Amino acid sequence: MSKTRPHSMTHIARRMFELLEPICLVTFFADECNDELAALGHRTYWDGYFASRAAPLGRVPAQVVHAAFYNFADGEVARHIPSAWETIPPEASLAARERGSAASLRRILGDELADSPGLVRAADLTTKAATNAPMVGRVMYAGMRSLPVPGDPVARLWHSATMLREHRGDGHIAALVGAGIGGTEAHVLSALDMGIHPPESFGRVHHLPKERLAAVMDGLRERGLVDIEGRFTDAGRETKRRVEALTDELATPPYEALSEAELTELIAALEPITAAVVAAGSQ
Incomplete structure (x- = not known):
């Protein structure tokens, strides 16, 4: 794939995010994965x-x-790691996540x-x-790349979509760090x-201590990213836009492995799959 068309590739990266994200979300929203765990x-x-x-x-x-x-937020991970691994090996949790995610995806899509x-082609x-x-x-x-790729096409599609989600997520974190935006600030x-x-x-922050949220909002105001009413300033909106644009740019490398024809074919193959998952609310 030619690397001389950055605008085209960032568009592809954004479109692939739109198509793959609902497939990944069955892990978090559907019952099967939680039941397995x-x-x-x-x-x-x-x-x-x-x-x-x-x-x-x-x-x-x-x-x-x-x-x-x-x-x-600080301390949230420590409430679960490493205690969640003390009696249940990480490998067992990983396998349960894959089984549950693939099962939910198959149920939603129908045979x-x-x-x-x-x-199969999309996978x-x-x-x-x-x-x-x-x-x-x-x-x-x-x-994720260190793990074996499943043989079953439905499981393989979920697994590879999740690999791409984590790849994009790593790039998004890099963009946030570069912009000086912390995790709670990003939410x-x-x-x-x-x-x-x-x-x-x-929903991702409302449970945090009010003092913690107030400090985050104060910090964003001091930087000129939100106003006194807690709404975007022009600078805040532009900062968010730049982070998202860089995230798309950093998400392009996987798709450079595909030809133009393969990208077109992949998007066409994913569209009915994603439409079905979206209609079900990834549940």
């Missing part, structure tokens, strides 16, 4: 979440998981679509993209971008 003995949703998503990193301490995940040639091309990007500087992506800016006001009511 609960059956292992994980006491809460978040025990299973941290134990399974961080598992590709190995038995690392909470500080490493916190750094790699980036957007959780006709799940067993279709289009899904093959997604895997080609997902296994052909540099790993340097991509901690979560490198962890506030995302809430404002989605039209949520006050941003402190956003």
Whole structure:
């Protein structure tokens, strides 16, 4: 794939994010994955979440998981890692996540679509993209790349979509770090971008101590990114735009492994799959 068309490739990266993200979200929203993790003995949703998503990193301490995940508040990871691995091996949680995610995706799609040639082709091309990007500087992506790719097409599609999600996530963190935006601050800016006001009511942060949220908002005001009412300033909106644009740019390498024809074919193959998952709310 030619690397002389950055605008075209960033558009592709954004379109692929739109198509693949709903497929990845079955892991978090559908019942099967949570049921599989609960059956292992994980006491809460978040025990299973941290134990399974961080598992590709190995038995690392909470500080490493916190750094790699980036957007959780101080102390949240430590409530689950490493305790969630003490009686349940990371490998078991990882396998449960894959089983549950593939099962939910198959249920949502139905046998006709799940067993279709289009899904097989989508899985093959997604895997080609997902296994052909540099790993340097991509901690979560490198962890996923170290795992075997499933043979079943539905599981392979989910696995490769998740590899690409982690690749994009690593790049997004790099963009946030470069812009000096912390994890909780990133949630506030995302809430404002989605039209949520006050941003402190956003589901990813509303549970945090009020003092912590007030300090984050004060910091954003001091930097001129939000105004006295907690809404975007022009500078804040432009900062958010730059972060998203750089995230798209940093997400392009996997898709450079595909030809123009393969990219067109992949998008066409994914569209009915994603439409079905979106219609089900990834649940």
